[in-house]
Amino acid sequence: MSAEALARFAKTLNGLQRRARLRSVAMGSGIDFASNDYLGLANSARLKQAITTAIDRGVPVGAGGSRLLRGNHLEHEMLEEEAARFFGAEKVIYFANGYAANAALFSTLPQRDDLIVYDDLIHASAREGIRASKATTSAVPHNEVGAFERAIRSWRELGGKGVPWIGVESLYSMDGDKAPLRELAELAHRNEGFLVVDEAHATGVFGPDGRGLAAELGVKTNILTLHTCGKALGAAGALLGGPKIMVDYLVNRARNFIYSTAPSPLMAAAVREALQILVDESSRRTRLERLTAYAGCQMQSRLAKKPSGSQILPVIVGDSGRAVSIAREMQAEGFDVRAVRPPTVPEGTARLRISITLNVDEEKIEAMFTRLSATLQGNAS
Numbered sequence: 001m002s003a004e005a006l007a008r009f010a011k012t013l014n015g016l017q018r019r020a021r022l023r024s025v026a027m028g029s030g031i032d033f034a035s036n037d038y039l040g041l042a043n044s045a046r047l048k049q050a051i052t053t054a055i056d057r058g059v060p061v062g063a064g065g066s067r068l069l070r071g072n073h074l075e076h077e078m079l080e081e082e083a084a085r086f087f088g089a090e091k092v093i094y095f096a097n098g099y100a101a102n103a104a105l106f107s108t109l110p111q112r113d114d115l116i117v118y119d120d121l122i123h124a125s126a127r128e129g130i131r132a133s134k135a136t137t138s139a140v141p142h143n144e145v146g147a148f149e150r151a152i153r154s155w156r157e158l159g160g161k162g163v164p165w166i167g168v169e170s171l172y173s174m175d176g177d178k179a180p181l182r183e184l185a186e187l188a189h190r191n192e193g194f195l196v197v198d199e200a201h202a203t204g205v206f207g208p209d210g211r212g213l214a215a216e217l218g219v220k221t222n223i224l225t226l227h228t229c230g231k232a233l234g235a236a237g238a239l240l241g242g243p244k245i246m247v248d249y250l251v252n253r254a255r256n257f258i259y260s261t262a263p264s265p266l267m268a269a270a271v272r273e274a275l276q277i278l279v280d281e282s283s284r285r286t287r288l289e290r291l292t293a294y295a296g297c298q299m300q301s302r303l304a305k306k307p308s309g310s311q312i313l314p315v316i317v318g319d320s321g322r323a324v325s326i327a328r329e330m331q332a333e334g335f336d337v338r339a340v341r342p343p344t345v346p347e348g349t350a351r352l353r354i355s356i357t358l359n360v361d362e363e364k365i366e367a368m369f370t371r372l373s374a375t376l377q378g379n380a381s
Contacts, residue, residue, distance in 0.1 A: 020321035030336040032359040040358030041234025050273035063262035071262030079268040089241025098228035099125035101238035104256035107132035113162030164193035170213035171202040176312030204232025210278040233274040298369040313354040323350040
């Protein structure tokens with residue numbers, strides 16, 4: 001391979017570096033203020049024991065193929081049945097991860113004559129599916145119900161005859177704020193459309209027994225929910241729930257499902273245990289709620305910034321280079337705080353994404369915000 005053939009890749013990487021946007025993989029170290037392990041289950045004794053027990057009863061590590069070939073396992077089916085009961089869905093399908101599930105949903109279910117209207121801050125995985133969809137698409141300003149309604153009305157006035165799909169996150173991953181789900185559900189109902197709710201950062205944390213924020217809407221035939229398993233559930237995969245006919249359609253038409261090796265049956269066993277932990281150990285949510293409130297008070301008093309009201313606390317810095325510099329200083333002090341930069345977040349909103357989990361306590365939270373306050377002052381722009 002000639003140097004010229006590789007030069008175009010180097011040029012792109014150099015450009016990212018100049019704009020302080022070059023990514024690299026780094027091991028987690030220091031006190032955890034970066035992960036999505038909200039309930040501290042990733043390293044829990046119960047999940048480890050669930051895996052050990054599954055191995056002892058002969059559950060294989062790998063699936064060996066796609067679900068439609070020989071990769072389907074009883075653990076997958078038991079998880080889907082239990083998850084459907086837990087989340088109140090007619091049927092649930094288990095994907096290897098949330099990215100694949102979101103991409104499959106939006107690229108497969110909305111049809112050519114339909115409209116997908118989605119929040120401008122929706123996750124990249126949903127955008128991937130939306131880009132691949134044959135439907136008309138429209139992004140609207142964050143959490144503006146009126147903008148969703150206007151987009152649907154405009155589409156109808158221009159001759160749109162299909163079905164509108166409203167795509168949102170229940171709890172936004174970079175801002176930590178909640179979607180107006182009840183108003184959006186009513187909008188979907190009035191327009192005979194569907195509401196798709198990505199519960200990735202709400203699952204396990206909000207709602208009865210951690211069933212998510214959409215649980216307040218009850219069981220509806222026009223609402224689909226996505227619950228990822230690699231965050232508060234401490235495992236991996238994603239559970240997409242909705243009407244049985246739609247899940248069956250995905251099995252037959254979603255390329256992300258048809259042509260992917262099935263998730264590890266051992267991971268399905270771990271997720272089953274995680275769902276049971278949500279019921280058995282409600283004290284985890286109570287503790288996280290207390291820590292989140294404490295962290296919000298620290299953020300308000302030490303940084304003079306309004307907290308989000310959830311376990312995700314963004315500290316907007318603005319400049320990407322400054323965000324990276326502050327994060328590195330915090331890491332050097334033993335606090336694993338990470339910078340998030342465009343294009344993951346909008347231009348001019350590079351930030352530190354502070355994540356509160358049960359891997360910390362009040363003492364560690366206070367120490368982190370004390371250090372962060374000093375670091376921000378020392379790096380004032």
